[in-house]
Amino acid sequence: MVPKAFGGEVAIGVFAYQGERAAADWSPVIRYLNQALPEHHFRLDQYDAAGLRQAIAGHQLDLVITNPGYYVSMEAAFGISRIATLDTKDDHPARALGSVVLARADQTKLHVLADLAGKRVAAVAPEAFGGYLVAAREMLNQGVDPESDLKEIQFVGLPMNRIIEAVQRGDVDAGIVRACLPEQLANQGKIRFEDFRVLSGRQDPDLSCALSTRLYPNWPIAVTRQTDPVLAKAVARALLSMPESDGMSWSVPADYQPVHDLFRELRIGPYTYLREITPEGLARRFWPWLLGLLAILMGWIVHTVRVEHQVHRRTAELRDSLAARDQAEAKMRTSQEQMEHLSRLSVLGELSGNLAHELNQPLTTIGTYARTVLRRQESGNLTPEAVTEASTEIAREAERAGGIVQRIRHFARKRQATRETINLAEIAEEARRLIVGMLARAPEVVIENRLTTRCKVLADGAQIQQVFLNLIKNAIDANRDLPIERQNLRIVIEPLENRAAVHVIDQGVGLDNEQLTHLFEPFFTTKPDGLGLGLPICKTIIEAHGGRLWAEPNQETPGMCFSFSLPCHELSA
Numbered sequence: 001m002v003p004k005a006f007g008g009e010v011a012i013g014v015f016a017y018q019g020e021r022a023a024a025d026w027s028p029v030i031r032y033l034n035q036a037l038p039e040h041h042f043r044l045d046q047y048d049a050a051g052l053r054q055a056i057a058g059h060q061l062d063l064v065i066t067n068p069g070y071y072v073s074m075e076a077a078f079g080i081s082r083i084a085t086l087d088t089k090d091d092h093p094a095r096a097l098g099s100v101v102l103a104r105a106d107q108t109k110l111h112v113l114a115d116l117a118g119k120r121v122a123a124v125a126p127e128a129f130g131g132y133l134v135a136a137r138e139m140l141n142q143g144v145d146p147e148s149d150l151k152e153i154q155f156v157g158l159p160m161n162r163i164i165e166a167v168q169r170g171d172v173d174a175g176i177v178r179a180c181l182p183e184q185l186a187n188q189g190k191i192r193f194e195d196f197r198v199l200s201g202r203q204d205p206d207l208s209c210a211l212s213t214r215l216y217p218n219w220p221i222a223v224t225r226q227t228d229p230v231l232a233k234a235v236a237r238a239l240l241s242m243p244e245s246d247g248m249s250w251s252v253p254a255d256y257q258p259v260h261d262l263f264r265e266l267r268i269g270p271y272t273y274l275r276e277i278t279p280e281g282l283a284r285r286f287w288p289w290l291l292g293l294l295a296i297l298m299g300w301i302v303h304t305v306r307v308e309h310q311v312h313r314r315t316a317e318l319r320d321s322l323a324a325r326d327q328a329e330a331k332m333r334t335s336q337e338q339m340e341h342l343s344r345l346s347v348l349g350e351l352s353g354n355l356a357h358e359l360n361q362p363l364t365t366i367g368t369y370a371r372t373v374l375r376r377q378e379s380g381n382l383t384p385e386a387v388t389e390a391s392t393e394i395a396r397e398a399e400r401a402g403g404i405v406q407r408i409r410h411f412a413r414k415r416q417a418t419r420e421t422i423n424l425a426e427i428a429e430e431a432r433r434l435i436v437g438m439l440a441r442a443p444e445v446v447i448e449n450r451l452t453t454r455c456k457v458l459a460d461g462a463q464i465q466q467v468f469l470n471l472i473k474n475a476i477d478a479n480r481d482l483p484i485e486r487q488n489l490r491i492v493i494e495p496l497e498n499r500a501a502v503h504v505i506d507q508g509v510g511l512d513n514e515q516l517t518h519l520f521e522p523f524f525t526t527k528p529d530g531l532g533l534g535l536p537i538c539k540t541i542i543e544a545h546g547g548r549l550w551a552e553p554n555q556e557t558p559g560m561c562f563s564f565s566l567p568c569h570e571l572s573a
């Protein structure tokens with residue numbers, strides 16, 4: 001319908017929810033307008049919510065009279081704009097509408113709206129302003145969400161008397177009706193006010209009825225975007241000067257912000273979008289998914305923490321076991337060094353008798369020369385030549401004794417393992433000298449070196465010397481009681497594949513097969529004063545150098561051949 005400029009029919013749409021506020025209610029207004037503005041013909045059409053919306057959208061209306069809630073929705077959707085607010089007798093136009101929530105007086109546990117959690121409540125309809133929304137806001141403010149926290153909400157429609165009847169019958173625990181209805185029904189003798197209790201009851205100076213909620217502005221009359229401004233102005237002026245008729249008149253447009261606040265808090269009407277995007281709205285809609293996600297997240301966190309914990313624990317265990325291994329190795333090294341040292345001392349101990357004898361020789365010679373010089377001096381025939389000869393001999397013998405002592409000290413010194421290039425022949429020679437120096441009746445020890453300079457042996461010289469000493473001493477022990485010609489020893493040093501091999505060959509008593517199998521076992525000995533540690537220590541030393549120690553009976557002569565091999569580290573061209 002095309003909006004009118006001036007004159008002609010003016011369509012007024014009235015919101016009439018299921019016949020509430022029937023056309024008759026508004027007839028004084030229509031009558032008045034037709035009188036005040038006779039060039040127009042004002043016509044009243046009633047609509048339900050959907051119909052009114054459709055009529056506004058289809059530009060079929062010039063004026064709209066509706067409740068505050070619906071007005072705010074249409075204002076947001078189609079830009080309708082209030083020009084006056086209804087002023088009913090005894091009310092303040094901006095504070096005229098409220099709701100009352102009633103329970104039966106014998107419901108001893110219901111006093112405030114918060115008590116309604118888990119209860120059954122009756123109301124008019126989900127979109128009814130005074131018949132639901134106004135009370136819903138107060139319930140929400142008291143922590144009870146009417147959409148989810150009630151046991152049941154029954155929307156019973158109009159008339160509101162039905163709600164009060166349902167409460168009275170006990171069909172529901174409480175009912176929401178517009179303020180003043182109970183008083184009206186009581187005045188008409190239809191109910192007894194004292195049979196009911198007003199939940200969260202409050203007083204308001206602007207309204208003399210029982211209330212459970214705050215107050216909202218009265219119904220407005222609004223123009224649409226298409227309404228002619230001249231007509232709008234004329235209607236507004238006429239309404240503001242309308243005399244009270246049937247307790248009804250019009251006042252300047254009230255502030256409808258409280259209605260906006262209500263819609264925003266309930267997230268309905270123009271504020272429905274808040275429901276969609278707020279975390280709370282999302283949470284409410286997607287809680288099973290969120291719960292699932294949360295469970296997965298928790299599971300993931302627990303898993304991560306557990307893995308982290310295990311990694312920590314295993315790392316700590318690994319660190320501990322590595323530390324324990326290092327400690328054990330260090331301990332083993334120390335005991336091996338101690339064992340080697342003991343073994344040297346034991347070799348020395350065994351040789352000490354002969355050593356004393358050996359040292360005795362130069363000391364006796366020194367004593368003899370010294371006494372000769374003294375005697376000659378006493379008898380007066382000490383010649384300078386005799387002094388020179390005696391001094392030279394004394395010095396030489398002292399040097400010999402000193403050499404023996406030094407070699408022993410050097411050998412017996414406690415020391416740590418090293419690696420250096422060694423000369424096997426030189427070490428063999430040193431060992432030979434040490435033994436021969438300590439023995440009164442030493443056999444002949446021949447050293448044959450066939451090794452070329454191409455083989456470089458990296459080893460601990462002192463340890464290798466100890467191996468030589470052990471093998472030589474064992475060989476001497478093995479042929480101690482044999483004729484002198486069988487006591488001689490041979491040490492052969494030769495290349496063997498990429499290695500240097502050393503053979504200590506005697507012609508002694510040898511070993512039977514049974515003894516051969518136990519030869520390298522610790523504490524295996526055939527000597528009354530033997531320890532049985534020499535060969536195991538030699539084996540440990542050689543193997544620690546990456547070499548091998550073995551023993552074979554001689555092929556053609558009696559006696560044994562003890563051999564060891566060591567790797568050649570650098571083969572120079």
Ligand code: ADP
Binds near residue numbers: 470475525527529560
């Ligand atoms: P110990 O000399 O204290 O007995 P060893 O481990 O050095 O300890 O030697 C173990 C045993 O091996 C000796 O008791 C001896 O019976 C035997 N043995 C070692 N070398 C020879 C050898 N050259 N000829 C015969 N038997 C030997």
